[in-house]
Amino acid sequence: MSDSTLAASRSGLDGGAGQRALPGFGRARLPVDVPALEPATLDALAGELATLVGAQAVRRDQASRLSASTDWAHMSPVLEPLLPGGVADVVVRPPDAAGIASAVGAAHRHRVPVTVRGQGTGNYGQGIPLYGGLVIDTSAAARILSVEDGWLTAEAGASFVLMEKAAAAAGQELAILPSTVGSTIGGFIAGGSGGTGSIANGAIWDGYLRSLLVVPCTDDATPVAVPYPENSAHAHAFGVCGVLATATVALRPARRWTGLFTSFPALSGAVAAGEELFDLEPTPRLLSLDEAGIVATYRPLDATALPPDRVSLRGIVTEDSVDAAAEVVRRHGGRVDAVRPRGPAHITSLSYNHTTYRVRKLRPELTHLQCMGPGLTRRRDEVAAIAPESLLHLEGFLTAHGRDWVSMLFLRYDGNDDLYARMERLADVEVHVDDPHTWELHHGRLDAVRAAAARFDPDGLLNPGKLPPADVPT
Ligand SMILES: Cc1cc2nc3c(=O)[nH]c(=O)nc-3n(C[C@H](O)[C@H](O)[C@H](O)COP(=O)(O)OP(=O)(O)OC[C@H]3O[C@@H](n4cnc5c(N)ncnc54)[C@H](O)[C@@H]3O)c2cc1C
Incomplete structure (x- = not known):
């Protein structure tokens, strides 16, 4: 990245369609008017950090700054055009928890923004230092x-x-x-x-x-x-x-877990079996369901455990509950394709946003939505009318109202206006979308976050650009 691009990322880039604020969705915005940090301030900060945690833990070269400023936001076609979004000026990798605290104190004394980073696998751009400043890489503080x-x-x-x-x-x-x-x-x-x-x-x-x-x-x-x-x-x-x-x-x-791979000819049987397995004793560690179009994207192809033309229901279950789980599967018209003691790691690698990663690798024209609600399984045809050719991935989850499905819904990405319009329409069929295409916090506990931010970050230096101001409706 050239210095002029770095400067542009600091002063606010053109945001593309992702900057549009549509009702309820699409709030990912690049900051504008980001105050420039004085080179002398950054020099002083880097010097102090070197004294506190060792010179070898402090980096200012371009490669280190860039690699500390990315996460997995590129999985989103809404966020991808907005990236890099912001770039660290200084990166520090303290050796322990005490070093993390020292680095935070130093940044505050110099009034430099601080973004903390683990392994950078967050997929909303939440780890991107939109205002530059210091990135604290915690990966060495790992005891x-x-x-x-x-x-x-x-x-x-x-x-x-x-x-x-x-x-x-x-x-x-x-x-x-x-x-x-x-x-x-x-x-x-x-x-x-x-x-x-x-x-x-x-x-x-x-x-x-x-x-x-x-x-x-x-x-x-x-x-x-x-x-x-x-x-x-x-x-x-x-x-x-x-x-x-x-x-x-x-x-x-x-517990002694094993991997149970089962499949069904249609969604309804798999959903019914999965919902009965919510109450299996002991509770599975993971229970995931995929429509056939998703299974077909899983590579390398493992047609024994994951037949690509059937709905897949997979569970990490205890060894002594496999028979009871298999009986539930058969009663709902499914079959057991494999039981693998080493299956839990494989099943984990097909769960949550690993599904997004795998689907988009083979079907880059699709994008993902995080959803909940009875419409996903009970009104699938109506969901398909709103999102034609969509594909459904489900995970069993203990929610406020008991065990339920949370979902990744994959649908064709035809630009932001089209995507957000479909998100709005999904509410009409009892599908609640949690927008995964924004780095702004938008969950229901923001009042508590704001109160904690006032206590722990009185000067607003921590990861600026992620907590929307109180007057922005969420
Ligand atoms: C393929 C894939 C699969 C995923 N699966 C899951 C999943 O199953 N469940 C799930 O919840 N998420 C999932 N995610 C999202 C992400 O991987 C996880 O949330 C992960 O645990 C984040 O850890 P990290 O170390 O990579 O954090 P980072 O991405 O480095 O940071 C995440 C956020 O936490 C902040 N942060 C990091 N460390 C600290 C700290 N010490 N103090 C304060 N703030 C800090 C960062 O500033 C950033 O905002 C997935 C992402 C991908 C790409």
Whole structure:
């Protein structure tokens, strides 16, 4: 990227159609009038960081700045034309949680915006430093600090692979983990919502977080322990209300899981079987359903476990509940295609936004919507009338009203106006869309996020551009 492009990304680029504010949707906007940061300020910050956490942890070269400024927003055809959106001026990779806090304090003393980054797998652009400034890469602060009965404490940069291993050594497993198992606990809490285990344990704000050590963006940046339920404000808040230094998250007793691959001739039987499996004992760890058109995109082709012309229902179930699950499948007109002890990893890699990644690789003309609501399964024909040639992916999830499906609906992308118009129409058939094509926070807990931001980020330096002002309707 040339310096002039860097400058353009700082001062606000032309936003393309994604900047249009349509009712309820499409709020991803590039900031305009981003104040320029003085080179002398950045030099002073970089020097101070080198003193605090070591010169080798501080980067200012273009490659490091760019790679610390991207995430998986390119999966969205709405966001992709707006990227890179913003580029870090300085990148620091502290070795531990204390170093994360030191870096936050230094940025505050120099009044430089701070965006924190785990592994950069967030897919809404929530990790992009729209205002430049400092990116704190937490991936080296990755120690597991303790494993107790029911709880694991780790530094923000610990990966799920590491945490599952540590939990397994104590006969336990994580209550919830995303399909991106290489991502970090800090990034998942700040940028994700649920995944494997959510069919039994709900979303990350449903009791998963016993305690968070949150660094306020102030001069002394002394971390504060925030217990549950107060810490729910920090979940899926994109790091705008404090930087997570460590997290204590829920474990469950380990079980012997296996992978169950089943298929059906039609959606209705698979949905009915899946809904009965919501109550299987013990609850599956993951339960995913795909219409045939999605299965056909899964590569490499595994026609035994995933016949491409049938609806696929897959479960991570305990070894001793396989027979009961198979009986449910057969009773609803399905068949068991494979039971694989090593299947859970494969099934995980076909869940949540891994499906989006795989579908778009083969069918780039499609885009994804995150949806919920009875219309998805009960009014599928009407959904198809609004979104012709659409394809449905479902995940079992413990919601506020019990176990239900959450969905990824794939539909043809014919520009933003067309996409947002179809999103509006889906509400008429009882499908609620949670727009995945914006980096602005828009969930129902924004008042709590704003209150936490006022406490932990009084000067508005944390990940600016992601928390809409209070007067913007959400
Ligand atoms: C293929 C694919 C599959 C996915 N599957 C799932 C899934 O199953 N479930 C799910 O919920 N999400 C999923 N995601 C989204 C994302 O991968 C997860 O939320 C992931 O856990 C984010 O972790 P990360 O380390 O990559 O965070 P990043 O992308 O680096 O950061 C995410 C957000 O958190 C902020 N942040 C990071 N660390 C901190 C910190 N220490 N303190 C404060 N703020 C911080 C960042 O600023 C950013 O806003 C998926 C994405 C892709 C591309």
